[in-house]
Amino acid sequence: xxxxxxxxxxNNQNILQHKLDELDHLPGEEAISFDASWQKLxxxxxxxxxRRRNYLxxxxxxxxxxxxxxxxxxxxxxxxxxxxxxxxLPITPTTxxxxxxxxDSNANNTRQAPMLVNTIKSTEKPPFKAPAVLEKQIVLIPExxxxxxxxxxxxxxxxxxxxxxxxxxxxxxxxxxxxxxLNDLNNADGSQLEKTAGNENKRILRFIKRTGxxxxxxxxxxxxxxxxxxxxxxIN
Amino acid sequence: xxxxxLIREIKAGSVAAQQCFFRxxxxxxxxxxxxxxxxxxxxEERMLDGFFxxxxxxxxxxxxxxxxxxxxxxxxMIHECLCQLRKKNSFQMVSESEAxxxxxxxxxLNNLSAAALFSLIVQLxxxxxxxxxxxxxxxxxxxxxxxxxGISEGSSKSQLWKxxxxxxxxxxxxxxxxxxxxxx
Numbered sequence: 001x002x003x004x005x006x007x008x009x010x011n012n013q014n015i016l017q018h019k020l021d022e023l024d025h026l027p028g029e030e031a032i033s034f035d036a037s038w039q040k041l042x043x044x045x046x047x048x049x050x051r052r053r054n055y056l057x058x059x060x061x062x063x064x065x066x067x068x069x070x071x072x073x074x075x076x077x078x079x080x081x082x083x084x085x086x087x088x089l090p091i092t093p094t095t096x097x098x099x100x101x102x103x104d105s106n107a108n109n110t111r112q113a114p115m116l117v118n119t120i121k122s123t124e125k126p127p128f129k130a131p132a133v134l135e136k137q138i139v140l141i142p143e144x145x146x147x148x149x150x151x152x153x154x155x156x157x158x159x160x161x162x163x164x165x166x167x168x169x170x171x172x173x174x175x176x177x178x179x180x181x182l183n184d185l186n187n188a189d190g191s192q193l194e195k196t197a198g199n200e201n202k203r204i205l206r207f208i209k210r211t212g213x214x215x216x217x218x219x220x221x222x223x224x225x226x227x228x229x230x231x232x233x234x235i236n
Numbered sequence: 237x238x239x240x241x242l243i244r245e246i247k248a249g250s251v252a253a254q255q256c257f258f259r260x261x262x263x264x265x266x267x268x269x270x271x272x273x274x275x276x277x278x279x280e281e282r283m284l285d286g287f288f289x290x291x292x293x294x295x296x297x298x299x300x301x302x303x304x305x306x307x308x309x310x311x312x313m314i315h316e317c318l319c320q321l322r323k324k325n326s327f328q329m330v331s332e333s334e335a336x337x338x339x340x341x342x343x344x345l346n347n348l349s350a351a352a353l354f355s356l357i358v359q360l361x362x363x364x365x366x367x368x369x370x371x372x373x374x375x376x377x378x379x380x381x382x383x384x385x386g387i388s389e390g391s392s393k394s395q396l397w398k399x400x401x402x403x404x405x406x407x408x409x410x411x412x413x414x415x416x417x418x419x420x
Binding site: 014015016017019020021022023024025026027031032034037038040041042044045 | 271284
């Protein structure tokens with residue numbers, strides 16, 4: 001452009017050029033607002049300032065995102081799921097069996113009537129353990145909520161030894177039947193069943209008397225009355 | 237502070253000197269831009285673009301005289317205006333057969349005041365106005381104008397011819413109006 005301008009045409013009208021170049025305002029028009037124009041020009045000339053402002057906006061946005069993501073990231077660093085479950089879920093009261101009289105399992109004669117086992121249900125509740133993370137109020141659903149771990153402090157008592165070497169026979173009943181251990185009836189003695197108020201026990205007793213079906217631990221009546229019994233209970 | 241000192245200060249990075257320089261030249265350069273870009277807002281934008289480029293490239297400028305400085309500023313502003321006109325594709329192509337060599341009465345233009353001349357030029361269509369400005373005011377040749385606007389030399393000549401014819405009509409109309417007013 002510079003070189004182009006230097007090559008003036010022969011019809012160059014210097015008078016017009018001088019006239020128009022010296023014109024700095026137009027009659028009937030507002031003069032240029034220097035301050036407003038300068039502000040516009042300053043904005044164009046200082047892109048660094050605008051970039052800095054944009055940079056601040058980006059920082060603010062990053063802080064917001066970090067604020068949302070931080071709790072999530074902290075939750076991911078928590079102990080494994082099983083520990084959380086054992087700490088957060090209340091442990092259901094378990095039944096521990098205390099054996100008063102353990103059966104002598106060394107008996108050689110399998111036909112010998114085994115000793116009765118009296119069991120006592122204990123419903124001691126383990127002390128409630130506060131959840132490990134109370135502040136966060138995190139509730140995690142375990143994969144298998146029913147699989148509750150037993151606390152290590154709970155007393156583990158061996159199950160009563162029952163001699164099951166003798167063959168067990170049972171008659172086929174049309175109605176569906178369930179197996180109930182005699183120990184659950186509080187007493188092996190049939191007479192005590194009458195003491196229980198539940199109709200269920202009475203029904204079982206009647207069933208025994210009527211059918212005479214018991215575990216065939218022995219053919220003799222003394223064997224039947226003194227040994228471990230497995231009764232067939234009418235569920236319905 | 238002389239213009240040379242002002243340029244030195246601007247080169248040193250003084251914002252106050254830039255502002256002072258802007259105040260010194262912005263009014264004249266705005267009117268220059270308005271000769272090419274009719275809208276005042278567009279002309280102001282082009283002027284600001286020109287000043288922005290000037291301040292950006294001022295390190296390569298060596299001050300010789302005020303006239304040279306103003307000529308350089310004018311070149312920058314005209315270039316900005318032409319860029320915008322090219323973007324808008326404002327130039328109407330005219331067949332070369334219509335181009336005729338016509339000379340406008342020199343006295344008619346010389347007798348006009350600067351403001352009156354400006355108002356007449358602004359009334360021209362954009363194509364005529366641009367070619368007339370570049371040829372009659374800035375002193376470029378048709379070849380240079382054709383290169384600057386991206387048109388043929390014949391188109392440049394025809395545009396200039398039409399611009400002159402239109403200006404003559406307008407000047408005669410103005411003279412008739414003046415005569416009527418004086419007779420009344």
